[in-house]
Amino acid sequence: MASNATKEDSNCATNVSITKGAGQTIHIAEKNVPKRFEFEEGWVKKNFVVYQRTIRLSAAIVGFIVVFIIALILFLVIHPYSVEKLEKTELIYVFAVWRHGDRGPVHLIDGLPFNKSWFPKGLGKLTTVGEQQAEQLGREFAKRYGSRGLLNAENVFIRSTNYSRTRNTAKYVMKGANLTNVTLPPPISTxxxxxxxxxxxxxxxxxxxxxxxxxxxxxxxxxxxxxxxxxxxxxxxxx
Structure with missing residues (x-):
């Protein structure tokens, strides 16, 4: 039995001939077979790390989507019952406490670049922004409770501490809530x-x-x- 090999390409193609007695020759041709595979260790590690990160990111995305879908399903199932339950309830009493809106500083610290002219309404007084905040608060309050027909002089009582910023805050809250028929009681001087x-x-x-x-x-x-x-x-x- 004899064999000989002819190499057409040093990297890709190899021809192999095998002679097997009585003049029988078997010819095998292999094409596009790399001579050798050479992988650098750093390249392998780098691509393995990228692969791991890709898998983790994909798992996180899939997990988030699954959790979101479950939460959405629970919301759609539970929400109608919760709304129905609230509609059957009766509002008995609301007690709300609010701090005054934005105000100017009570004292000016020596050495700072601003002075009293920066606060035309006065030190410690409610600023224009504070007035807007209080009025918006009143609108939100009316939006929540006004539809129930409870915002009237018979049901609403409002009081404030004896400071101009707090009393003005109360007035602007009433203005925002359209409580024109509700009056702020006199200051408490006790x-x-x-x-x-x-x-x-x-x-x-x-x-x-x-x-x-x-x-x-x-x-x-x-x-x-x-x-x-x-x-x-x-x-x-x-x-």
């Missing part, structure tokens, strides 16, 4: 307004406030007035 200032009746709060305002830094930077009642309880209001 010494202790425990509803507006509940922390004044807390002994621990008195000690904390007193220690903060008695610090040297506070005395240098903040102007304030304080007075003591007969039992030496602390009162402090910014000017």
């Amino acid at each position: 010494k202790e307004d425990v509803v507006a200032y509940p922390f004044f009746t807390c002994a621990k709060a008195k000690n904390i406030i007193g220690s903060v305002l008695s610090a040297a830094m506070m005395k240098d930077k903040v102007r304030f007035k304080c007075w003591w009642s007969s039992n030496h309880s602390y009162r402090a209001h910014s000017r």
Whole structure:
């Protein structure tokens, strides 16, 4: 048995001839068979890392889509029952507490580039933006409760602390809610307004406030007035 091989291309094509006795020759031709595969180790690692990241990203996307679909199905199933349940309920009482809108600073700190002319409405007063905020709040309040026919003088009571910024906030809220038939009660001038200032009746709060305002830094930077009642309880209001 004899064999010989002829190489047509050093890289791609190989011809093989095999002689098998009695003049029988088997000819095998292999084309486009690379001579060898050479892979650089760095290239393999790099592509493997890219492959891993692609798999992870695909899994994350598929997972998010699955979770979103499940959440959507649950919402569509549960929502009609929740709406029906709310429609059968009766609103009994609403108690809302709001802080005043944007205001100017109560005090100006020496050395800063702005002055009183930056706040034409006055220090500590409600700014134009604060008025707009309060009016928008009133509109949102009316949007939520106005359709129930509850916003009238018989059902609504509104009060405020005795500061111009808080009273003006209340007025603009009523304006936004179209509560033209509701009046703001006169300012409360009692010494202790425990509803507006509940922390004044807390002994621990008195000690904390007193220690903060008695610090040297506070005395240098903040102007304030304080007075003591007969039992030496602390009162402090910014000017």
